[in-house]
Amino acid sequence: MDQEKVSATLTVSAPATRVFTVLADPTAHAAIDGTGWVQEAVDRAPLTEVGQVFRMDMYHPNHPNGDYQVANQVQVLDPPRAIGWLTGQEKEDGHLEFGGWAWRYDLAPLGPSETEVMLTYDWSAVPQSIREYIQFPPFGPEHLTNSLHHLAELVSGR
Structure with a gap:
């Protein structure tokens, strides 16, 4: 882990195209x-282009409201090699505001039925004003590993 980014890698038993399809489906997130913070996809359409916004219902016990919603904007979409998004929120006027943290999955085919998947959480663009009330990363490193194992189970049909 460097100072402003954390990553985890796992080899999954599925072709990269299958892994990418699952990652591009907000209903699988x-x-x-x-x-356990991500609850349900509000926007259920598959991710198909950079700039696309998809919202997710969330829950966190330390959030002022408990339940809240995030708006994610696709920043990287390179099927079947990479997909990533910025996470933020939609203001009452409909304006999107991002906090400076991003999620990215990089996929490397290892053959016809295996893919190395690297998940990266990057908070290098978070301004000091947000860092004053949110600790980064806001979860332990096991979160990324857990996510990759969940992804592996989904794509292998277990």
């Missing part, structure tokens, strides 16, 4: 999440 709650099952992939290693913290």
Whole structure:
């Protein structure tokens, strides 16, 4: 782990195209999440282009409201090699505001039925004003590993 980024890697028993398809499906994200914070996809359409926004219902016991919603904007979409998004929120006026943290999955085919998947959480763009009230990363390193194991179970059909 460097100072502003944490990653985990796992080899999964599925072709990269299958892994990418699952990652591009917002309805699968709650099952992939290693913290239990992601509850349900609000926007259920598959991720197909950079700039696309998808919202997720969330829950965290330390959030002021407990239940809340995030708005994610796709920043990387390179099927079947990489997918990533910024996480933020939608203001009452509809304006999207991002906090400076991003999720990214990089996929490396290891053959026709195996893929190395690296999940990276990057908070290097978080401004000091947000760092004053949120500790980064806001979860332990096991979150990323848990997420990759959940992904492996989904793509292998277990």
